[in-house]
Amino acid sequence: MITERIELKQDAPTMMMGMRQSAIPLRLRIASAIERGERVDVDFTGVEATHSFLDELIGVLVGVQGPDVLRLIAFKGCSDTVKGILQFVANDRAKDFRRLTH
Amino acid sequence: MKRLEARFGNERLARTYCVRGVYQVLYFFANSEVILDTSATEEVIKLPIHFGGRDVQGMFAVCETVRTSTGAIVLDGSETAFFDPLGIAVLGALLEPLVGKRDVRIDWLSVACGSYLERMQVLSACNIQGVVSSSQYSDDLTHTLVELTKVEHERQVDEAVDRLATALAGKLSADRLEAFKHPLRYVLSELLLNALSHAKREGRSGAAVWVACQYYRKNKGVQLAVVDNGCGLLETLRYSRHLPEKTHAAAIPTALKPFVSCNPDLGLPGGTANRGIGLTTTAKIAQSARGRLLIVSGDAGMYSDGRPFRLEGGAKWDGVAISMRCRRAALPGVNIAQMMPKDENSMVVPMIFE
Numbered sequence: 001m002i003t004e005r006i007e008l009k010q011d012a013p014t015m016m017m018g019m020r021q022s023a024i025p026l027r028l029r030i031a032s033a034i035e036r037g038e039r040v041d042v043d044f045t046g047v048e049a050t051h052s053f054l055d056e057l058i059g060v061l062v063g064v065q066g067p068d069v070l071r072l073i074a075f076k077g078c079s080d081t082v083k084g085i086l087q088f089v090a091n092d093r094a095k096d097f098r099r100l101t102h
Numbered sequence: 103m104k105r106l107e108a109r110f111g112n113e114r115l116a117r118t119y120c121v122r123g124v125y126q127v128l129y130f131f132a133n134s135e136v137i138l139d140t141s142a143t144e145e146v147i148k149l150p151i152h153f154g155g156r157d158v159q160g161m162f163a164v165c166e167t168v169r170t171s172t173g174a175i176v177l178d179g180s181e182t183a184f185f186d187p188l189g190i191a192v193l194g195a196l197l198e199p200l201v202g203k204r205d206v207r208i209d210w211l212s213v214a215c216g217s218y219l220e221r222m223q224v225l226s227a228c229n230i231q232g233v234v235s236s237s238q239y240s241d242d243l244t245h246t247l248v249e250l251t252k253v254e255h256e257r258q259v260d261e262a263v264d265r266l267a268t269a270l271a272g273k274l275s276a277d278r279l280e281a282f283k284h285p286l287r288y289v290l291s292e293l294l295l296n297a298l299s300h301a302k303r304e305g306r307s308g309a310a311v312w313v314a315c316q317y318y319r320k321n322k323g324v325q326l327a328v329v330d331n332g333c334g335l336l337e338t339l340r341y342s343r344h345l346p347e348k349t350h351a352a353a354i355p356t357a358l359k360p361f362v363s364c365n366p367d368l369g370l371p372g373g374t375a376n377r378g379i380g381l382t383t384t385a386k387i388a389q390s391a392r393g394r395l396l397i398v399s400g401d402a403g404m405y406s407d408g409r410p411f412r413l414e415g416g417a418k419w420d421g422v423a424i425s426m427r428c429r430r431a432a433l434p435g436v437n438i439a440q441m442m443p444k445d446e447n448s449m450v451v452p453m454i455f456e
């Protein structure tokens with residue numbers, strides 16, 4: 001299976017990715033790859049991120065497509081902070097998805 | 103003369119100020135047709151001893167007087183002994199927009215305070231006259247303070263965040279530096295981006311954000327301030343179902359609740375609504391680092407440890423002023439992931455971490 005690789009360090013002018021707006025094109029890239037039947041590796045090596053950024057990057061995908069979309073995405077090089085916030089975002093948006101679909 | 107010496111702490115500077123003043127008067131009378139009008143006098147606004155978080159009431163009383171007065175702004179700094187980053191950021195937000203519209207002067211400010219204002223670039227940014235300063239702050243203070251910085255666009259945020267966090271984290275080896283910078287970067291990023299978003303709502307596209315920060319070596323404390331001149335928290339939450347009553351006093355604790363967003367509709371193409379986690383997390387980070395937030399908006403204020411207050415004498419701030427204090431040594435121990443709101447009913451979604 002083809003894997004789309006996204007290295008966030010290439011898009012980060014400094015170490016902290018905070019703007020929700022800057023996550024949108026990356027999320028669209030992830031969504032397009034998944035639509036093509038590809039897996040996605042998102043590499044956070046050397047980068048930190050706020051809740052706002054991660055919610056826009058991944059949370060929206062989970063909220064619209066459901067938590068199963070995360071089976072096709074691998075998160076690499078995450079700090080403990082990024083891991084913790086990603087997990088929170090996934091759980092939070094999955095709750096919204098279930099509320100909408102049940 | 104003795105009074106001037108006491109104020110300036112230096113006979114040479116005192117004489118210079120005195121002689122300069124005499125020459126100015128002589129030059130004026132020699133070159134002008136003087137019409138004495140004793141009916142028009144400038145209103146002199148007295149600055150408090152502490153202009154900043156230690157005297158929030160005094161600081162915003164000055165702001166209100168400046169806001170409601172007309173003509174030249176004359177501030178009396180004769181009793182002022184201290185400005186902190188909140189005071190610096192508030193001065194910037196209050197006076198910088200008036201450059202070119204109203205003259206601003208601070209009289210009788212001590213050389214120490216004048217030098218501090220100069221170092222923090224308040225005098226140049228706000229075109230303040232009348233202040234005497236020396237070069238006592240000429241040393242490299244890159245790892246101690248960041249001068250008044252105006253942020254108008256999101257593209258300025260990353261550079262400002264990194265500079266502020268570097269200053270507050272201090273001179274440390276590379277392997278230790280990140281542990282101190284990380285929570286500061288997180289807080290600054292959230293506060294600045296939130297401030298830019300909500301400040302520019304309700305038709306205030308010209309609103310901006312002013313920031314300043316300092317590390318105090320004496321008590322090893324860190325203070326940062328983010329102040330905007332936008333529409334304030336009440337306007338952004340006015341139609342929120344979480345707001346119990348339409349007052350500034352109710353808006354501030356409401357904004358601190360998790361999942362209550364002051365920017366519910368960011369209007370981003372292809373983007374989504376804000377979840378309302380940023381300010382809540384920032385308050386928890388401050389608390390975890392043995393500190394607290396101070397938030398003022400409209401005619402009310404609140405400390406993040408729960409103490410609300412009203413601004414006295416009809417004073418109000420059109421916008422939001424936030425100050426965070428904490429212990430620098432406590433920063434590496436902050437676990438940001440643990441600050442996310444807890445929900446016992448939430449299921450844990452499987453994720454792939456490699």
